[in-house]
Amino acid sequence: MRITHVESYRIFSPAANPPFSWRKGLLGGPPDAEVAVLRIGTDAGVEGVAMLPRPGAGVIVEDLVERLLRDQLVGQDPLQRELHWHRIWELDRIEELPLPVLGLVDIALWDLAGRLAGQPVWQVLGGYREKIGAYASTATFASVEEYLDIATQCLDLGYQAFKVHAWGDARKDAELAARLRAHVGDDLPLMYDGSAGFDLPDSIYLGRALADAGFLWYEEPMREFNVTAYGHLARAVDIPLLVAETSDGAHMNTADFIAAGAATFGVRVGTQMRGGITGCMRTAHLADAFRLRAEVHGPEITSRHLCMAVPNTTYFESLITSTTVTKKPEVDLDGFVHAPAEPGIALPAGLDYPPALRPYVEDAA
Ligand SMILES: [Mg+2]
Numbered sequence: 001m002r003i004t005h006v007e008s009y010r011i012f013s014p015a016a017n018p019p020f021s022w023r024k025g026l027l028g029g030p031p032d033a034e035v036a037v038l039r040i041g042t043d044a045g046v047e048g049v050a051m052l053p054r055p056g057a058g059v060i061v062e063d064l065v066e067r068l069l070r071d072q073l074v075g076q077d078p079l080q081r082e083l084h085w086h087r088i089w090e091l092d093r094i095e096e097l098p099l100p101v102l103g104l105v106d107i108a109l110w111d112l113a114g115r116l117a118g119q120p121v122w123q124v125l126g127g128y129r130e131k132i133g134a135y136a137s138t139a140t141f142a143s144v145e146e147y148l149d150i151a152t153q154c155l156d157l158g159y160q161a162f163k164v165h166a167w168g169d170a171r172k173d174a175e176l177a178a179r180l181r182a183h184v185g186d187d188l189p190l191m192y193d194g195s196a197g198f199d200l201p202d203s204i205y206l207g208r209a210l211a212d213a214g215f216l217w218y219e220e221p222m223r224e225f226n227v228t229a230y231g232h233l234a235r236a237v238d239i240p241l242l243v244a245e246t247s248d249g250a251h252m253n254t255a256d257f258i259a260a261g262a263a264t265f266g267v268r269v270g271t272q273m274r275g276g277i278t279g280c281m282r283t284a285h286l287a288d289a290f291r292l293r294a295e296v297h298g299p300e301i302t303s304r305h306l307c308m309a310v311p312n313t314t315y316f317e318s319l320i321t322s323t324t325v326t327k328k329p330e331v332d333l334d335g336f337v338h339a340p341a342e343p344g345i346a347l348p349a350g351l352d353y354p355p356a357l358r359p360y361v362e363d364a365a
Contacts, residue, residue, distance in 0.1 A: 001042050001043060001044045001046075001077060001078060001079065002042060002043050002074075002075055002076065002077065002078075003040055003041070003042055003073045003074050003075065003076050003077075003078050004041055004042055004043050004074065005039075005040070005041040005070075005074070006038070006039070006040050006041075006065055006069055006070040006073050006074060007038075007039045007041075007065065007356075008036060008037070008038055008039075008058075008061045008062045008064075008065040008066075009036065009037040009038075009039065009058075009353075009354060009356075009357060010034040010035075010036065010058030010059065010062060011034065011035050011036070011037055011051075011058065011351050011352070011353060012032070012033075012034060012351070012352060013030070013032070013033050013034070013035045013053065013055070013351060014032055015029070015030060015031045015032045015033075016028075016029030016030055016321060018321075018322060020139040020140075020321035020322070021139060021140045021141075022139065022140050022165060022195060023140050023165065023166065023167055023168030023194075023195050023197050024167060024168050024169070024197075025168060025197065026168075026195060026197075028139075029139065029321060030055050031055065033054075033055030033056060033058075034055075034056065034057070034058030034059065035051060035052060035053045035054060035055070035057050035058055035351075036051065036052040036054075036057035036058045036060065036061035036062070036104075037049055037050070037051050037052075037347065037353075037357055038050045038051075038052070038061060038065070038069075038104050038105065038108050039108070039356065039357065040073065040078060040105070040108045040109065040112060042078055042112070044116075046112055046115050046116045047112060047115070047360075048078070048107075048108040048109055048110070048111035048112025048113070048115065048344065049108055049111055049347060049357060049360045050104050050105070050106075050107035050108035050111060050276075050345075051300075051347055051348065052100055052101065052104055052272070053300065053348075054098075054100055054272070057100070057101075060098060060101065061101065061104065064097075064101065068091060068095070069105065072087060072091070073105070078109055078112050078113075079109075079113060079116075081106060081109045081110065081113070081278055082278070084105055084106065084109060085105075085106050085275065085276070085278045085279070088102055088105055088106070088275075089102070089275075099246070099248055099272065099273050100272040100273070102250070102275045102276065102279070103271050103272065103274070103275045103276025103277070103278075103279055103280075104276065105276070106275065106276030106277055106278045106279070107271055107276045107277055107302060107345065110124070110125075110276070110277045110278075110344075110345065111344040111345040111360075112344070113344075114343050114344035114345065115343045115344040117343070118343050119343055120305065120339065120340045120341060120342060120343060120344070120345075121277065121305045121309075121340075121344060121345050122304075122305040122306070122307075122308035122309045122339055122340065123308075123309075123339075125277070125281065125305070125309035126309060127308055127309060127339070128308060128309055128310065128311045129307075129308055129339070130308065130338065130339045131336045131337065131338045131339065132307045132308070132313070132315065132316050132336065132337055133160035133161070133314075133315050133316070133335055133336055133337075134159055134160060134315060134316040134317075134318045134330075134331045134335050134336065134337050135159060135160060135161035135162060135163050135189070135191065135315045135316070135317060135318065136150075136151075136154035136157075136159040136161070136162050136163065136318055136320045136325075137163045137165070137193070137299075137317045137318060137319050137320065138150060138162075138163065138164050138165055138320045138321075139165060139319070139320065139321040140165050140166060140167060141323065144175070144176050144179050146323055147164060147166075147176060147179075147180060148179065148180065148183045149323070150320060150323060150325055151180060151183060151184055152183075153324075153325035154320060154325055155184070155188070157325060157327055157331070157333065157335070158331070158332065158333045158334050158335035158336075159318070159331070159335045160189070160315065160335040161188065161189035161190070161191065161216070161315055162180070162184065162188060162189070162190055162191070163190070163191035163192065163193055163219075163317070164176065164177075164180065164190075164191075164192055164193070165193045165195055166192070168194070168195065168197030168198070170198060170202035170203075170205045170206040171205075173192070173194075173206055173209075174205070174206050174209030174210075177190070177192060177206075177209055177210050177213040177215060178209065178212070178213050180213070181213040181214060181215075186214065189216045190213070190214070190215045190216060191215060191216050191217045191218075191219065191242075192206075192210050192215055192217075192218055192219065193219040193220060194206070194218070194219065194220050194221035194222070195220060196220050196221070196222055196223045196224065196246070197221070198221045198222055199222065200222065200229050200232060200233060202221075203221040203222055203233050204233060204236045204237060206218075206221065207221070207233065207236070207237030207238075207239045207241075208237055208238075208239075210237075210239045211237060211238040211239040215239055216240070216265075217239070217240050217241070217242040217265040217266075217295075218237070218239040218240065218241050218242065218265075219241075219242040219243075219245070219268075220242070220243065220245050220246065220268075221233070223246075224243065224244060224245065224246055224247035224257075225247070227256050227257055227260045227262060228260065230243055230257060230260060230262035231260035231261050231262050233262070234260075234261050234262045234263075234264050235261070240264045240265030240266075241262055241263065241264045241265055242263075242265045242266055242267070242268060242293070242295055243257045243262050243263050243267060243268070244257040244263065244267045244268055244283075245268035245270065245273060245297060246273050247273075250274045250275040250279035250282065250283060251274070251279065251282040251283040251286045254267050254274075254283050254286060254287070255286060258286070258287070258290050258292065263287070263290075263292055265292070265293055265295075266287055266292040266293030266294055266295055266312070267283060267286075267287050267292060267293075267294055267295075268294075268295055268297050269283050269284050269294045269295070269296055269297060269306060269310065269313070270296065270297030270298050270303065271300065271302040271303070271306070272298070272300075273297070277302065277305070277306070280294075280296075280306055280310070281309070281310070284306075284310040284311075284312060284313070287312060288311065288312045292312065293312050293313060293314060294310055294312050294313055295313050295314060295315070295317075296310060296313045296315075296316065296317065297317060298317055298319075299316075299317055299318055299319045299328075299330075300348075301340070301345055301346055301347075301348060301362065302345055303316065303317065304316065304330065304337060304339070304340055305340060305345055307337065308339045308340075316330075316331075316337040318330075318331050318337075342362075344360070346360060346361060346362035346363075347360050347361045347362065348361075348362055349361055349362045349363055
């Protein structure tokens with residue numbers, strides 16, 4: 001089997017409605033934008049697709065396909081995912097590809113392999129479980145009272161844990177953590193994501209407050225450039241750290257966070273930041289060797305597959321962006337997400353796809 005065609009698509013993705021915020025300094029919920037879909041086809045008729053749901057990705061992926069990727073892939077064996085993963089990193093040496101692009105070909109080739117096998121990708125990877133608990137992962141809201149109300153709504157919907165993305169103000173966020181713990185009681189797992197908003201002194205201050213409030217993990221308080229700073233933080237606080245979400249270099253970089261003693265809870269695996277499915281599985285197995293967690297990032301369909309194939313992850317991350325919390329189709333009322341059943345990996349429903357992509361949309365059958 002050989003790859004015969006490689007196409008990119010620019011898909012209109014409407015702005016988040018209602019819009020939502022992240023911490024001070026970050027852009028909020030995405031505006032109207034063009035996202036990207038990559039489609040790889042073969043002389044056997046089987047195809048694979050992958051979405052890059054980032055604003056602006058449409059034009060980036062179109063450029064890469066026209067200038068590089070089609071030439072690299074046409075004529076190659078689509079089942080040699082390791083070879084193609086290696087080739088992308090070789091291209092990255094000069095191109096310095098945007099991080100989310102590094103895994104795009106890999107995801108499409110896993111999708112293709114799943115469709116060829118007639119199996120969902122989590123099962124082709126080596127299935128570990130068929131359901132997993134979901135945690136509610138908030139956007140940034142206006143007040144402590146809003147967070148408390150949203151936490152109550154999420155618990156009523158069955159969510160098994162609650163993670164906040166707060167304001168990026170160490171004092172205010174510490175107060176929110178204490179108020180949340182008092183509100184939900186001692187038993188609910190709570191997590192905090194700093195979205196890289198702090199320097200080391202504020203990270204230490206907030207980490208001590210999160211430990212006092214009995215939080216389960218403390219995620220990405222600083223930009224993940226200086227691994228030494230994370231080592232200092234890990235030695236200064238008792239709260240376990242979850243690190244290496246957005247840093248470049250996939251498992252190779254994650255290894256340095258672990259070696260520095262910074263990954264005291266574990267590390268992150270997300271297909272957009274860790275080089276696709278292959279990069280995530282490498283990272284998860286690396287963490288497993290050190291008896292660490294590899295917590296799956298984000299609510300994308302690829303994350304549902306990873307959650308079923310990565311033994312050392314705990315939860316599925318379900319994003320809550322509105323003050324009125326409604327049930328998500330993928331999370332049941334006991335707070336579980338179930339393993340996808342369709343072959344391959346689906347594209348998300350709800351966007352206006354061209355005819356060539358419609359057979360690959362979730363629930364298209
Ligand atoms: Mg995060």
